[in-house]
Amino acid sequence: MYKWYALKRILRGVFMFALLMFIFSFLFNQVNEQTQRSQISEQVKMESMRLKGMKPEQITAWRDNRTDQLIKMYKLDRPLMERVLFRAVNTVTFNFGKSTMIKSSKGEQDVLDILMEALPRTMILFTLAIVFELLIGIWLGLKKAQRPGGKLDKSTSFITMIIYGMPSWWLGMMLILLFVYVFKLFPSGGVNSVPTPQGFAFVLDRIWHMALPILTLVILGFWGLSFVIRNLVLSTLQEDYIMSARARGIPESKVLFGHTLRTAAPPIVTMALLSLLASLSGAIIFEGIFSWPGLGNLYWVAVQQNDIPVLMGDLAITTGIYQAGLVFLDLIYGFLDPRIKVGGKA
Amino acid sequence: MSMKDVGYRFKEFWDDFRKETSGLIGLGILALSLIVVLFEPVFLPFKDVDGNWRNISYWQDSPPAAPPAWTNLFAAEKSATTAYLNDPIVEDVDDPDFGLARVYTFKYNYKYDKSPLDMIFRAKGDGMLFMNLSVIRPDGETVYLGQVYEEGLDGDDIRFTVDTDARSSVYEFIRAHASEEAIANSDSSNVKPTNIIFAKAGADMLSAREPLKGEYLYKVTIPASLLEDGTNRIEEARLIVTGRVSGVLGTDTSKRDIYSGIIAGLKWALFIGLVTSIISVLVGVIYGIICAYFGGATDTIMQFVFEVFVSMPMLPILIVLSATFKPSIWIIIGAMIVFYWVGPVKTVRSMALQIKEETYIEAAKALGAGKWRIIFKHMAPILLPYSFANMALSVPGAIVAESSLSLLGLGDPSIISWGQILHDAQLSGATLNGLWWWIVPPGLFIAIMGMTFAFLGFAMDKILHPKLRTR
Numbered sequence: 001m002y003k004w005y006a007l008k009r010i011l012r013g014v015f016m017f018a019l020l021m022f023i024f025s026f027l028f029n030q031v032n033e034q035t036q037r038s039q040i041s042e043q044v045k046m047e048s049m050r051l052k053g054m055k056p057e058q059i060t061a062w063r064d065n066r067t068d069q070l071i072k073m074y075k076l077d078r079p080l081m082e083r084v085l086f087r088a089v090n091t092v093t094f095n096f097g098k099s100t101m102i103k104s105s106k107g108e109q110d111v112l113d114i115l116m117e118a119l120p121r122t123m124i125l126f127t128l129a130i131v132f133e134l135l136i137g138i139w140l141g142l143k144k145a146q147r148p149g150g151k152l153d154k155s156t157s158f159i160t161m162i163i164y165g166m167p168s169w170w171l172g173m174m175l176i177l178l179f180v181y182v183f184k185l186f187p188s189g190g191v192n193s194v195p196t197p198q199g200f201a202f203v204l205d206r207i208w209h210m211a212l213p214i215l216t217l218v219i220l221g222f223w224g225l226s227f228v229i230r231n232l233v234l235s236t237l238q239e240d241y242i243m244s245a246r247a248r249g250i251p252e253s254k255v256l257f258g259h260t261l262r263t264a265a266p267p268i269v270t271m272a273l274l275s276l277l278a279s280l281s282g283a284i285i286f287e288g289i290f291s292w293p294g295l296g297n298l299y300w301v302a303v304q305q306n307d308i309p310v311l312m313g314d315l316a317i318t319t320g321i322y323q324a325g326l327v328f329l330d331l332i333y334g335f336l337d338p339r340i341k342v343g344g345k346a
Numbered sequence: 347m348s349m350k351d352v353g354y355r356f357k358e359f360w361d362d363f364r365k366e367t368s369g370l371i372g373l374g375i376l377a378l379s380l381i382v383v384l385f386e387p388v389f390l391p392f393k394d395v396d397g398n399w400r401n402i403s404y405w406q407d408s409p410p411a412a413p414p415a416w417t418n419l420f421a422a423e424k425s426a427t428t429a430y431l432n433d434p435i436v437e438d439v440d441d442p443d444f445g446l447a448r449v450y451t452f453k454y455n456y457k458y459d460k461s462p463l464d465m466i467f468r469a470k471g472d473g474m475l476f477m478n479l480s481v482i483r484p485d486g487e488t489v490y491l492g493q494v495y496e497e498g499l500d501g502d503d504i505r506f507t508v509d510t511d512a513r514s515s516v517y518e519f520i521r522a523h524a525s526e527e528a529i530a531n532s533d534s535s536n537v538k539p540t541n542i543i544f545a546k547a548g549a550d551m552l553s554a555r556e557p558l559k560g561e562y563l564y565k566v567t568i569p570a571s572l573l574e575d576g577t578n579r580i581e582e583a584r585l586i587v588t589g590r591v592s593g594v595l596g597t598d599t600s601k602r603d604i605y606s607g608i609i610a611g612l613k614w615a616l617f618i619g620l621v622t623s624i625i626s627v628l629v630g631v632i633y634g635i636i637c638a639y640f641g642g643a644t645d646t647i648m649q650f651v652f653e654v655f656v657s658m659p660m661l662p663i664l665i666v667l668s669a670t671f672k673p674s675i676w677i678i679i680g681a682m683i684v685f686y687w688v689g690p691v692k693t694v695r696s697m698a699l700q701i702k703e704e705t706y707i708e709a710a711k712a713l714g715a716g717k718w719r720i721i722f723k724h725m726a727p728i729l730l731p732y733s734f735a736n737m738a739l740s741v742p743g744a745i746v747a748e749s750s751l752s753l754l755g756l757g758d759p760s761i762i763s764w765g766q767i768l769h770d771a772q773l774s775g776a777t778l779n780g781l782w783w784w785i786v787p788p789g790l791f792i793a794i795m796g797m798t799f800a801f802l803g804f805a806m807d808k809i810l811h812p813k814l815r816t817r
Contacts, residue, residue, distance in 0.1 A: 016657050023654075024663075031670040161368060161804055165742025165796010167749060170768065170789030176777050177785065188778075281659035282743075285750055289772075299662070303669050303754050315666045322659040 005334050013327035018092050020319055025087040028312060032087060033076060035100065035308040040070045096313035101305040102298075111313040115295070119317065121191060122287065122294030125210065129217035130276050136222040137272065141229025142256060148234055160223040168279075169286040172216045176289070179212060186212045189291030213290045221279060228271045229264075236264040266337040270329060277325045284318065355731070362809040369805025375798040383613045391593060395606040399762045408601040409463050412592040414783050423459040425590035426544075432584045434566070443478065444569040452564040452585040456484075459557050461544035464509040464588040467566060471499040473578035478567040479506060481543055484560025489519050489543055504580075508539050516542050525549040596783035599774050604767065608787055611764045614675070615745050615795055618763075622679055622744035626686035627737045628730075633687065634694030635725050639702055639717065652691055660685040661750060668756035675758035678751065682744050689740055690733045697732065701725055732810050738803030742796030749792055764788035 075086045096111035104113045144153040180188045287296030302311040398404040415427045434450040441447035479491040491512040516539040532552045546556045594605040637648045752765025771784040
């Protein structure tokens with residue numbers, strides 16, 4: 001039953017996420033607690049300023065009392081394991097606390113708010129890029145597989161190798177240099193112009209701002225994808241039933257799309273999404289080059305301002321997305337390949 | 347497996363490999379970069395760049411943000427390039443001021459349209475020194491630059507720059523030639539001294555500023571009596587003419603020579619990439635074999651650990667790790683290995699599952715070979731070659747990962763890496779100011795390194811996995 005397969009896979013994903021959060025909170029325990037302690041003393045200082053009509057010794061006593069109270073509240077007086085576990089549970093339940101410096105556009109310091117503001121921007125950028133990459137990649141991969149060793153196959157494979165190690169953020173810099181400062185076609189960064197236009201102009205303005213980052217991702221992304229797809233399709237094309245289909249006089253396009261692509265679909269989807277997921281986790285900081293205020297840009301800002309809570313929250317969210325991507329991948333795989341969900345061997 | 351077997355297998359591999367053009371190109375570039383790394387001092391214009399990359403005084407004689415010297419080829423007006431004049435002509439002459447004097451003369455042939463930014467006289471001195479500095483221009487005019495008087499020197503540096511130390515003297519030169527009107531009309535206190543020294547003298551010299559080409563003599567005159575007793579000495583006298591264009595790849599805003607940085611960064615890029623990929627692939631292969639060979643509970647547990655590592659997004663974790671612990675490059679490499687070893691595990695495990703059932707493994711077992719002997723002596727040597735392609739292909743990833751960390755400013759400050767150069771460029775808005783020679787080369791070299799290993803990796807992949815071969 002697909003239902004049970006899906007449920008099992010999702011539960012495993014959730015468990016893995018929780019486990020990773022536990023590992024992270026163990027790994028970064030010290031720096032987290034330092035930040036929390038300094039945040040507590042900051043908070044107590046702020047609160048004691050508001051106190052009125054108290055003698056100095058009363059204020060000191062109140063401060064100590066309040067600090068103890070907060071330390072108890074954040075369980076900082078408990079043994080190590082309990083502290084780590086407490087923080088891991090907080091992270092899994094998206095309870096990230098307050099940032100030290102960074103504020104959301106509404107001026108709030110809640111880490112979750114800051115992250116939730118950045119998340120959609122990253123998602124829209126990368127999903128759009130992925131869609132374009134997939135479309136071009138599949139088309140080119142099929143073309144390549146049709147004539148392996150041909151001119152198109154050789155030249156595109158060559159380009160794939162040339163750009164193999166090119167960092168997306170550097171290509172971003174290059175495109176900015178070219179299209180922003182030489183040809184003056186696109187804005188240098190940001191999500192919208194200032195002042196932000198309204199209505200339909202808003203959408204156009206957003207697309208205008210998104211064009212260059214997406215172009216960067218797509219230019220680098222689809223080559224590797226098409227190479228993977230070519231290899232998968234090529235190995236399917238060597239199967240006997242393809243030869244027999246061709247021998248029966250079935251038109252080539254039908255052989256390609258009906259027979260080959262259908263059989264090769266599960267691994268193609270896996271490989272494609274896996275490589276995209278890997279590129280997302282690697283390319284995420286390229287947002288900083290375009291000052292695109294998404295999760296990747298948040299890493300830049302948090303590193304510069306040394307805002308540990310935001311950094312930790314960002315890591316948790318990125319890991320969560322990555323984990324969700326892996327689960328999603330398996331779900332699609334199970335959907336496309338019926339052998340998986342009944343527990344047989346693929 | 348004996349050495350003979352290895353040799354035979356290598357020869358077989360080489361016969362296939364040399365048919366792959368792209369693989370050979372990759373091998374060529376790799377060999378070239380290894381040569382550059384081995385003979386680094388030959389290629390470095392600034393020999394002590396390692397350890398001095400962040401030392402401001404080491405770079406103080408270079409021009410800031412100067413384009414590469416070869417941009418002159420495409421420019422209508424040629425800019426002066428940086429020149430190092432290390433061999434002055436030393437002669438003893440009769441000087442009207444000092445009597446008998448020792449004169450150091452530097453000959454500078456000026457053939458450009460835009461004057462140099464600065465002329466810097468440097469020397470090492472001992473004891474008490476007194477000198478007059480002047481320039482004799484091709485038109486016979488002498489520009490008096492100034493005096494240097496130093497006491498109690500003990501091998502200390504003497505530095506005299508035209509741009510800062512000769513401002514007032516050059517102003518005198520303007521007063522002597524330009525018309526009153528022209529001086530009143532222009533902000534002559536802001537005039538760059540070198541612009542005047544290298545321009546034709548005349549009433550309108552402040553506005554017209556036509557270059558005066560020809561041979562300039564930079565003279566340093568020291569009274570001979572000073573140098574007689576041997577306690578006062580001057581050594582290593584040299585003149586640096588700071589050009590408007592400089593070096594192979596120009597300089598950045600902190601006056602650093604980018605070409606030197608790139609060459610010095612090459613060894614780190616190669617080192618980081620190779621060490622990370624080789625160790626992590628070795629670990630991955632052994633891990634996969636152990637998984638397959640032991641099977642059962644060991645396999646289940648090890649597969650689970652594998653899965654935990656697979657589901658971690660590498661770069662974000664590396665960023666947070668570096669931001670909180672500020673690690674050295676060794677720790678960064680170690681952390682990358684922790685994430686990269688998962689690469690070959692899956693393929694190796696499935697291949698090892700097949701090999702495990704082969705008869706020669708059974709024979710080895712029957713002969714009483716231990717499990718580790720079987721794993722390392724019989725299984726690993728067969729499976730390792732298949733992961734060579736994997737090794738090559740994971741090099742670029744490691745280089746890019748380190749560069750990404752450095753780009754964020756989280757790199758190890760004790761080394762020079764291409765990512766760090768890009769970080770500095772990004773920080774001072776190089777894209778904004780159009781300093782393309784600062785942004786293009788580091789990234790290009792990262793990309794070229796990636797390309798090199800992709801060429802090698804794909805070529806090996808084709809040979810080792812013949813199913814993908816084009817028929």
